[in-house]
Amino acid sequence: MPATPGHYAEGPEALVVSLAANGDRAAFAELVRRRQGWIRTLMLRCSGDRSLADDLSQQVFLQAWRKIRQLKDVDRFGSWLKQMAINEWLQCKRKNDALRGAEGETSITETRHDKTSVGMDIDAAMALLPGPVSLCIVLSYHERMTHDEIADVTGIQPGTVKSHIRRGSQRLRESLAAYDETKELEDTHE
Numbered sequence: 001m002p003a004t005p006g007h008y009a010e011g012p013e014a015l016v017v018s019l020a021a022n023g024d025r026a027a028f029a030e031l032v033r034r035r036q037g038w039i040r041t042l043m044l045r046c047s048g049d050r051s052l053a054d055d056l057s058q059q060v061f062l063q064a065w066r067k068i069r070q071l072k073d074v075d076r077f078g079s080w081l082k083q084m085a086i087n088e089w090l091q092c093k094r095k096n097d098a099l100r101g102a103e104g105e106t107s108i109t110e111t112r113h114d115k116t117s118v119g120m121d122i123d124a125a126m127a128l129l130p131g132p133v134s135l136c137i138v139l140s141y142h143e144r145m146t147h148d149e150i151a152d153v154t155g156i157q158p159g160t161v162k163s164h165i166r167r168g169s170q171r172l173r174e175s176l177a178a179y180d181e182t183k184e185l186e187d188t189h190e
Helices: 013-021 025-047 050-070 074-099 115-127 131-142 147-154 158-175 177-188
Strands: none
Touching: 013 025, 013 050, 013 074, 025 050, 025 074, 025 131, 050 074, 074 131, 074 147, 115 131, 115 158, 131 147, 131 158, 147 158, 158 177
């Protein structure tokens, strides 16, 4: 008797991936349900744009559906999907590269104190970084990937990955320095 869609939620991912690779749409829908939040968050951290993150995530899953039959090792589904997401982001950046700098660089001038605003300021600071730099930082800090792993999935040389992370982190510290200054002021008034 074939599994019903509700049973997929209980199954191990490797089994669900195998079923999806054999054309089972309900199994693939379960994989999307399991992984969509993670992929969307990755795309959001890369792009800084919720709408674009949604679009990119959808493209990743469409591409995954088309190519899942080519997946050789079902246990590597997560890393395969991550690679696909990174490639989708890099492709998006290449397409939009012609528009780079058209709006000009802005800076973060207002200091806010609530956590939502801090997150928004971090996203804005990340958006000021060049695409490859931002991607390396996201993969290093958010995805906890090593420099060599980042180099493998992006095609960027390991030394350049390390430089991107170091220089990008420094630019983020500079962009968000107002938070340190505000903290120092608060500490002196206590």
